[in-house]
Amino acid sequence: METYLLSFYLSLFILNFLTLSSTQTTxxxxxxxxxxxxxxxxxxxxxxxLNNWSTNTSIxxxxxxxxxxxxxxxxxxxxxxxxxxxxxxxxxxxxxxxxxxxxxxxxxxxxxxxxxxxxxxxxxxxxxxxxxxxxxxxxxxxxxxxxxxxxxxxxxxxxxxxxxxxxxxxxxxxxxxxxxxxxVPKEIANFSSLERLNLEGNMFMGSLPYGILNISSLVDVNMRYNSLSGEIPNDVCSNENPKLKRIILYNNQLLGRIPPNMGNCRELEEIWLTNNSLSGSIPIAIGSLSKLEVLSLSINRLTGRIPKEVGNLTNLKTLGLSSNKLEGMFSVTLQIFLSDLNHSP
Structure with missing residues (x-):
């Protein structure tokens, strides 16, 4: 009798479980x-x-x-x-x-x-x-x-x-x-895994937050066409293994010098700083960026001689230096290796 009751209640439990499962799944x-x-x-x-979105077919x-x-x-x-x-x-x-x-x-x-x-x-x-x-x-x-x-x-x-x-x-x-x-919120610099940051074409003002160009995982940063002012943070690529490939900051109101630390960005392929109010000379360290394809610095207030080290940039395809107060001739090496010399932004 006890065995019968045990089997009965077990069967009832299983039936209720299956019923509950089906009512939850459906x-x-x-x-x-x-x-x-x-x-x-x-x-x-x-x-x-969306024609096949119908109760006649499986979602x-x-x-x-x-x-x-x-x-x-x-x-x-x-x-x-x-x-x-x-x-x-x-x-x-x-x-x-x-x-x-x-x-x-x-x-x-x-x-x-x-x-x-x-x-x-x-x-x-x-x-x-x-x-x-x-x-x-x-x-x-x-x-x-x-x-x-x-x-x-x-x-x-x-x-x-x-x-x-x-x-x-x-x-x-x-x-x-x-x-x-x-x-631009300074807290963005705390995104330790951030790879791509695009804030272009908005109305952001103020300075670029310290640390934002030093996120170790960052590959692309694009903040062109805003009203950013102040200097480019000098801690750019200060981390041990920078991955930064593209810095796009043109058409803002940035001031001051181009940070020499930018030469630490070993993976850099594109630098777009056109149409700001940057001053001082072009850092010699930029000549060590062997992967650089774009160096766009037109329409600023840059002065001094164009560093001969720029001639080491054998992958350079686009160079924009116009509308500055730079002096000096391009090196022979630069003339040989530039495949697409472009003086526009």
Whole structure:
């Protein structure tokens, strides 16, 4: 009798477990499906590229949708360049397994909905090249796994939220070509893993923060077309193993000398400092940058002789030195190896 009761209760437990599992799994899948259909229905222009977004087919086969192999939950949504028009609906925040969201190169308007703060697994958000507006969402700082943020080429305004500096995993920060203003936050220098920083085409003012050009992981920094002033920080590439390849700071109001430490940036391929108010001489140390392909220093207040060491730059393709007060002739070595001498910015 006891054996019978034990078997009965065990069977009942298993049945309840299976029933509970099925009731939990189905709504999760259904939630993803409903979230995507709500996204499609919110569009003011319904393109043919989303024609297979239908209840008749699995969401994992829908155009632009990727699912995880285990739970069949949506892990990536990529509708870049689909000519979509409308606003980003809050329903996207229900895709709780989402790791990558790419809605770039469309015609989305309005703000980024706060419901996206529920996407705790999100590693990449790319909403660049739209017509989104509003302030940069402070809740981005609560997404602890974020690695890549692309909000470039929109009309975001205001300042970079301080909460964002809580995200220690960030590799890419791209806020280029918006309407952001204020100072460039000094906390950016604390991003120990940051590889790419793009703040071009905004209204940032003030000096470049100390340490921002000395992030050991930094490869590209682009802050052209702002109103930055003050001197270029002299700690550029002071770390032991600098990875910096591109420094793009032209069309600002930078003052002072070009830091001699720039010669420590052994991986540098491009230096763009055109159209500032830099003064003094060209550092001799720049002649040691064997990988340099672009040296653009036109439209500044540079003086003195052009260092003969510039002739050692055998990979140089673009050289801009016009509209300064420099003197001296190019070395013969420089004339031999320059494949594309260009005196424009």
């Amino acid at each position: 709504p999760n899948y259904s939630t993803d499906q409903q979230s995507l259909l709500s996204f499609k229905n919110s569009l003011t222009q319904n393109p043919t590229s 994992c086969g829908w155009t632009g949708v990727s699912c995880g192999p285990r739970h069949q939950r949506v892990t990536a949504l990529n509708v870049s360049g689909f000519a979509l028009r409308g606003t980003l609906p809050p329903h996207l925040g229900n895709l709780t397994f989402l790791r990558s969201l790419d809605v770039s190169s469309n015609n989305f308007t309005g703000p980024i909905p706060s419901h996206l703060s529920k996407l705790r697994r999100l590693r990449t958000i790319n909403a660049g090249f739209n017509n989104l507006t509003g302030e940069i969402p402070p809740w981005l700082g609560s997404l602890s796994q974020l690695q890549h943020i692309h909000l470039n080429n929109n009309t975001f305004f205001g300042r970079i939220p301080t909460s964002l500096f809580n995200v220690s995993t960030l590799l890419t920060l791209d806020f280029g070509n918006n309407l952001l203003d204020g100072d």
